[in-house]
Amino acid sequence: xxxxxxxxxxxxxxxxxxxxxxxxxxxxxxxxxxxxxxxxxxxxxxxxxxxxxxxxxxxxxxxxxxxxxxxxxxxxxxxxxxxxxxxxxxxxxxxxxxxxxxxxxxxxxxxxxxxxxxxxxxxxxxxxxxxxxxxxxxxxxxxxxxxxxxxxxxxxxxxxxxxxxxxxxxxxxxxxxxxxxxxxxxxxxxxxxxxxxxxxxxxxxxxxxxxxxxxxxxxxxxxxxxxxxxxxxxxxxxxxxxxxxxxxxxxxxxxxxxxxxxxxxxxxxxxx
Amino acid sequence: xxxxxxxxxxxxxxxxxxxxxxxxxxxxxxxxxxxxxxxxxxxxxxxxxxxxxxxxxxxxxxxxxxxxxxxxxxxxxxxxxxxxxxxxxxxxxxxxxxxxxxxxxxxxxxxxxxxxxxxxxxxxxxxxxxxxxxxxxxxxxxxxxxxxxxxxxxxxxxxxxxxxxxxxxxxxxxxxxxxxxxxxxxxxxxxxxxxxxxxxxxxxxxxxxxxxxxxxxxxxxxxxxxxxxxxxxxxxxxxxxxxxxxxxxxxxxxxxxxxxxxxxxxxxxxxxxxxxxxxxxxxxxxxxxxxx
Amino acid sequence: xxxxxxxxxxxxxxxxxxxxxxxxxxxxxxxxxxxxxxxxxxxxxxxxxxxxxxxxxxxxxxxxxxxxxxxxxxxxxxxxxxxxxxxxxxxxxxxxxxxxxxxxxxxxxxxxxxxxxxxxxxxxxxxxxxxxxxxxxxxxxxxxxxxxxxxxxxxxxxxxxxxxxxxxxxxxxxxxxxxxxxxxxxxxxxxxxxxxxxxxxxxxxxxxxxxxxxxxxxxxxxxxxxxxxxxxxxxxxxxxxxxxxxxxxxxxxxxxxxxxxxxxxxxxxxxxxxxxxxxxxxxxxxxxxxxxxxxxxxxxxxxxxxxxxxxxxxxxxxxxxxxxxxxxxxxxxxxxxxxxxxxxxxxxxxxxxxxxxxxxxxxxxxxxxxxxxxxxxxxxxxxxxxxxxxxxxxx
Numbered sequence: 001x002x003x004x005x006x007x008x009x010x011x012x013x014x015x016x017x018x019x020x021x022x023x024x025x026x027x028x029x030x031x032x033x034x035x036x037x038x039x040x041x042x043x044x045x046x047x048x049x050x051x052x053x054x055x056x057x058x059x060x061x062x063x064x065x066x067x068x069x070x071x072x073x074x075x076x077x078x079x080x081x082x083x084x085x086x087x088x089x090x091x092x093x094x095x096x097x098x099x100x101x102x103x104x105x106x107x108x109x110x111x112x113x114x115x116x117x118x119x120x121x122x123x124x125x126x127x128x129x130x131x132x133x134x135x136x137x138x139x140x141x142x143x144x145x146x147x148x149x150x151x152x153x154x155x156x157x158x159x160x161x162x163x164x165x166x167x168x169x170x171x172x173x174x175x176x177x178x179x180x181x182x183x184x185x186x187x188x189x190x191x192x193x194x195x196x197x198x199x200x201x202x203x204x205x206x207x208x209x210x211x212x213x214x215x216x217x218x219x220x221x222x223x224x225x226x227x228x229x230x231x232x233x234x235x236x237x238x239x240x241x242x243x244x245x246x247x248x249x250x251x252x253x254x255x256x257x258x259x260x261x262x263x264x265x266x267x268x269x270x271x272x
Numbered sequence: 273x274x275x276x277x278x279x280x281x282x283x284x285x286x287x288x289x290x291x292x293x294x295x296x297x298x299x300x301x302x303x304x305x306x307x308x309x310x311x312x313x314x315x316x317x318x319x320x321x322x323x324x325x326x327x328x329x330x331x332x333x334x335x336x337x338x339x340x341x342x343x344x345x346x347x348x349x350x351x352x353x354x355x356x357x358x359x360x361x362x363x364x365x366x367x368x369x370x371x372x373x374x375x376x377x378x379x380x381x382x383x384x385x386x387x388x389x390x391x392x393x394x395x396x397x398x399x400x401x402x403x404x405x406x407x408x409x410x411x412x413x414x415x416x417x418x419x420x421x422x423x424x425x426x427x428x429x430x431x432x433x434x435x436x437x438x439x440x441x442x443x444x445x446x447x448x449x450x451x452x453x454x455x456x457x458x459x460x461x462x463x464x465x466x467x468x469x470x471x472x473x474x475x476x477x478x479x480x481x482x483x484x485x486x487x488x489x490x491x492x493x494x495x496x497x498x499x500x501x502x503x504x505x506x507x508x509x510x511x512x513x514x515x516x517x518x519x520x521x522x523x524x525x526x527x528x529x530x531x532x533x534x535x536x537x538x539x540x541x542x543x544x545x546x547x548x549x550x551x552x553x554x555x556x557x558x559x560x561x562x563x564x
Numbered sequence: 565x566x567x568x569x570x571x572x573x574x575x576x577x578x579x580x581x582x583x584x585x586x587x588x589x590x591x592x593x594x595x596x597x598x599x600x601x602x603x604x605x606x607x608x609x610x611x612x613x614x615x616x617x618x619x620x621x622x623x624x625x626x627x628x629x630x631x632x633x634x635x636x637x638x639x640x641x642x643x644x645x646x647x648x649x650x651x652x653x654x655x656x657x658x659x660x661x662x663x664x665x666x667x668x669x670x671x672x673x674x675x676x677x678x679x680x681x682x683x684x685x686x687x688x689x690x691x692x693x694x695x696x697x698x699x700x701x702x703x704x705x706x707x708x709x710x711x712x713x714x715x716x717x718x719x720x721x722x723x724x725x726x727x728x729x730x731x732x733x734x735x736x737x738x739x740x741x742x743x744x745x746x747x748x749x750x751x752x753x754x755x756x757x758x759x760x761x762x763x764x765x766x767x768x769x770x771x772x773x774x775x776x777x778x779x780x781x782x783x784x785x786x787x788x789x790x791x792x793x794x795x796x797x798x799x800x801x802x803x804x805x806x807x808x809x810x811x812x813x814x815x816x817x818x819x820x821x822x823x824x825x826x827x828x829x830x831x832x833x834x835x836x837x838x839x840x841x842x843x844x845x846x847x848x849x850x851x852x853x854x855x856x857x858x859x860x861x862x863x864x865x866x867x868x869x870x871x872x873x874x875x876x877x878x879x880x881x882x883x884x885x886x887x888x889x890x891x892x893x894x895x896x897x898x899x900x901x902x903x904x905x906x907x908x909x910x911x912x913x914x915x916x917x918x919x920x921x922x923x924x925x926x927x928x929x930x931x932x933x934x935x936x937x938x939x940x941x942x943x944x945x946x947x948x949x950x951x952x953x954x955x956x957x958x959x
Contacts, residue, residue, distance in 0.1 A: 031496070035329075035496045038496070051507065053494045053507065055918040058921060059918050062921055062922060080656065081609070081610075081611055140808070143809050149916060164655065166634075169896070170896050170897025170898075170905075172809065172895045173893075173894045173895065173907075174520075175520055175914075175915050176520035178519065179794070182520075183809075186798065186802065187802065187808065187809050189809075190809070283855075287855035291761075291765055291854075297753070297761070301758055312792070359583055362581075366578055366580060366581035370574065370578065370581075382946070383585040386945045387584045387588055389876070389944065389948075390938060390941055391882065391910060391941060392885060393910040393914055393934070394591070394883070396917075397595060397931060398595060398934075400917070401595070401931070402590065406594070453566075455570045476783075482785070483783070483784070483787070484786075485787050485886045486786075489918075490917055490918065515791065519787075536788045539787075540785075543780070543784060543785070544780065547783055551776065
């Protein structure tokens, strides 16, 4: 019994001398990037400690509002009411774009279709186009894979491609991007959307046209940088104004040429 | 007469067929396990190394080790045990030694069974509502441990109860007859005898805790922590969650696949070791008690 | 003095005896506390309103109608009981497309919104409440709370749809039940056969070899099963049945069956072992074969224990989360067969809770799902109690 008491005392004691680490929380899309940036940053500045936690863009903003994170990473712009909530608490947010992400439409490599217009994509994901032969492919059922409703990628795809209309009822929803890649690899009729960074040789990326089929552009770092690829979104860091001093060193590291090199290494598009 | 013999023969044959079928089904179950184990070992063994066990994740989770996840899982195990063991054992003692056989015990037993049947995700919800939000612990070892502790409490109670039940009443009456109080009897006679069975049950509940993901999803688990937890209010990485995350997220699924298999293997080995340890202790203490 | 400490300790023990009951009460309390707000909330996001032109006769719209309107599947007001007028949707953000940001300071923004709505006859606008002035000219639609029938009988699960979310849990509930019964259909023959084999047929050495392996099967973490299912079973099912997708209810059922087997085997075997030797010997003595004895004597005798095993197996299947999340495809449709993707309640909670803002309608609906899951397992474990209790009375 005594031992337990001592143990409890030790545990409580150790909480008091707890040192404060910088916490970053939010979008799963930003996770691999932020994690690697944090890893490199800590290598250079060994006394700084960073904690990187995922959960989704919304989780990040909720944590920022509550004060349980220092930086919220997000794959979408802060929503109006999220901003209002933070302002209601007497704070204001600062927004920094740390990288861009080209949302890539992927299909199974066996699929003959290699390009689609935005309208066709919207038709597929809202359930109005159900067979590949309607868009110039083989006679095969289209299986659209979506992300879970919780992700910023889901929201961005919805606003950019579906023009804010809803996905079809009962779309396959995968808990993470990796699962989409896995499923598209295994399923001949599949179509899904992922960040460019997740693209690998087991899936095929489609060229996309946003002008009704006049010009199709394939996703790549180059086409995203010169803005010809249409489905590009910024990745953000958000922080409270009052924390500026605390978070600036890390953010300026991410924006430095070294940090931006990591950005392109991971497969995102550098800011500059 | 002849037809009787034929009848018996037919019965024998149908029996042989049925038994054969049962045997085949049983061996199939074993086969399934071996396939799963073999699959993980075959794919995971290559990535196990000293560096893998003691290193930190590197290069966007595609290289390096899983040390923080191992430490995190150990923290959660210890935390949940500190909470669940004393309460569970006391509860078991009360049910078996004090309460007698009335409606209260029946009620408690039903409640314990109910608690044991509740899905782990519901514990996750409850842990998030009570510990993380209401009590304000945040995502932390404390919240995760308490949630996991609640999850295994019924197991601890039941094992204690079974262990105590296995001790013949004559020991109790004997001790009481010698003038010992009830509490003394429990402390000096009953508990030492029941100890080996209690401990094996406890070890098995550790196995349960180490593999659970759903309860810690919203109460404790973190994707990446470059350092070990410093207090019980820190978040931790944990093996099962780590496996879930790297097999579904991460930019380079192919590259992190070997890490995923390796993590799965480590998890299975931990569970395996725990099972072996429990069996060993059961035997070891079993012999000791017999010799006394 | 000694007596006194003994009394105190006894009190503490008594208290800890009640701890499980207290925890269950707490679980009920907290789940319902967080979940019950759902029915006092509107499916329209908090702080927002739907507004129409003052001349529009439509007073209220169901969430389904709102969604169809904003998806442009309903395009004329007469389809929802209004005038023959084209519907024009307007989201708050669109105001920033009409006017530059800096011109929309403070009250001017509110004024512009108000003007926009009174200008267009067919408009339906989705606006934050805080920008409504007392002089707001639009007509606000009455917002209804999420109703019990919408929740329990609704066939569409669109928890994050804007402006109006849909919380119909029927597909999730049926998906959960379908996967669970699929699980039992697979696991039951296996489980009972193995239990009978181990209890009656196999010689002790084989049994000694089997037991720890089955215990190990129970010890493998569910994430490992999910991982295995995703990489091995899903592609297998797709090939065998020639399906467009391998992530199906069946994949979930198979994985869950493997996971439920140890429970079923252990409980059923224990039950079979309780058959008194006398009964078996009597049967054998009367000339019955071993199999006849098992089938006519042992199984009927231990049937309640076997039933309990089945119920426990179903319980395990209903609540399992991570493995199912990884293999069933999570499509929220009304399930028609095991060969289609399904979405279960636990998977929904695990996938969505992370993002749902604390206290929002979505968050509450997930806790309500937790309540339902809790009640389902409670019913199951109480019926197990009832079944095994009945047997004791028979003896």
